[in-house]
Amino acid sequence: GAVVSQHPSWVICKSGTSVKIECRSLDFQATTMFWYRQFPKQSLMLMATSNEGSKATYEQGVEKDKFLINHASLTLSTLTVTSAHPEDSSFYICSARRDVDYEQYFGPGTRLTVT
Amino acid sequence: GQNIDQPTEMTATEGAIVQINCTYQTSGFNGLFWYQQHAGEAPTFLSYNVLDGLEEKGRFSSFLSRSKGYSYLLLKELQMKDSASYLCAGVDSNYQLIWGAGTKLIIKP
Numbered sequence: 001g002a003v004v005s006q007h008p009s010w011v012i013c014k015s016g017t018s019v020k021i022e023c024r025s026l027d028f029q030a031t032t033m034f035w036y037r038q039f040p041k042q043s044l045m046l047m048a049t050s051n052e053g054s055k056a057t058y059e060q061g062v063e064k065d066k067f068l069i070n071h072a073s074l075t076l077s078t079l080t081v082t083s084a085h086p087e088d089s090s091f092y093i094c095s096a097r098r099d100v101d102y103e104q105y106f107g108p109g110t111r112l113t114v115t
Numbered sequence: 116g117q118n119i120d121q122p123t124e125m126t127a128t129e130g131a132i133v134q135i136n137c138t139y140q141t142s143g144f145n146g147l148f149w150y151q152q153h154a155g156e157a158p159t160f161l162s163y164n165v166l167d168g169l170e171e172k173g174r175f176s177s178f179l180s181r182s183k184g185y186s187y188l189l190l191k192e193l194q195m196k197d198s199a200s201y202l203c204a205g206v207d208s209n210y211q212l213i214w215g216a217g218t219k220l221i222i223k224p
Contacts, residue, residue, distance in 0.1 A: 034212075043202065043216040044158070093157050102210050104148075109157040 002028055004096045006107035013084055013114055020080045021110045023094030030096035033077040034104070035069065038091045050077040074099075084114045117141050119215035121203050126221045127193055135188045135201050135218045143208025149177050149188045150202040152217065158202055161188065190220075198222045 003026040013019050023033055031052045036044040048069055049057045056069035068080040077096075081088055093109040118140045127133040139147065146165035150158035164170060164179035164186060176189040190197055203215040 044214050046212075046214070049211070091155070097210070102145075102206075103160075103163065104212065106150075106157040106159070111155075 002098060002103070002105045004094065004105045004107040006094055006110050008110060009108065010111040011113070013112070015085055015114055016083055018080055018082045019084055019112060020078055021092055021094075021112075023077045023079070023096065023107050025075045025096040025098070025105070028096070028098045028100070028105075029074040031074060031099050032097045033071060034095045034097070035067075035077070035079050036093045036095070038093060038109075044093065047079075052077075081112065084112070086114045088112065089114045117205075117207060117213045119203055119205055119213055121201075121215040121218045123216065124219045124221065126223060127190075129193055129195060129222055129224050131193050132189065132191050133193060133220065135190075135203075135220070137186045137188070137203035137215055139184050139186070139203070139205040139213070139215075141205040141207040141213050144181065145206040145208065145210055147179055147186050147206065148202075148204040148212065149186075150204065152200045152202060154199075161201075193222050195222050195224070 005024045007022045033050040035047045038044050046059050047062045050069045050071040052071045058064045071077040091109050091111050094107045095104045097104050121137045148163050149161040152158040162177035169178045174191045179186045200217040200219050202217045204212040
């Protein structure tokens with residue numbers, strides 16, 4: 001149990017286009033989900049905290065208009081990278097915090113390459 | 116402020132034992148996680164400590180001392196596949212994870 005999926009696993013897009021990444025908790029409810037970004041050889045960097053039914057909370061330095069987050073249900077959060085640029089190329093990882101015990105489970109990550 | 120400190124890199128020999136230390140300062144404390152992350156992959160859960168003491172799970176053990184703000188991850192009988200980054204993360208009063216930068220563990224034959 002406690003599986004989190006992400007889709008797509010990897011995506012290549014052209015500069016200026018938008019990309020949507022989905023994060024799903026498959027067998028548990030998660031009122032709160034987290035979106036992380038990880039550049040090569042660096043640690044995870046929290047981008048935003050996504051709460052079902054309310055606006056996401058963004059970390060300092062993360063542009064909310066560029067990284068749109070929608071947490072429409074207790075099992076799904078989406079991150080949309082709008083007008084992507086090559087510097088947005090990174091590994092994006094979500095985690096879902098299980099409501100019953102607050103334990104966090106990570107998705108497998110999405111590798112985004114912007115050309 | 117909140118802070119997690121762990122060594123940047125460690126090297127150990129296959130079959131040996133290695134201890135990765137982590138010190139933490141968080142606003143409130145609701146436990147400490149250890150995750151393993153292989154290059155290019157998402158982190159995977161190793162352990163969660165909220166009470167003082169040692170918890171053992173097979174070759175991996177995790178220790179916590181809340182009074183000292185200190186934890187360690189102990190890996191025994193090291194295997195080449197244990198080469199990875201090991202991330203320490205403290206849980207603050209808002210149940211947010213505060214991440215360390217990770218310790219890259221290199222295993223040599």
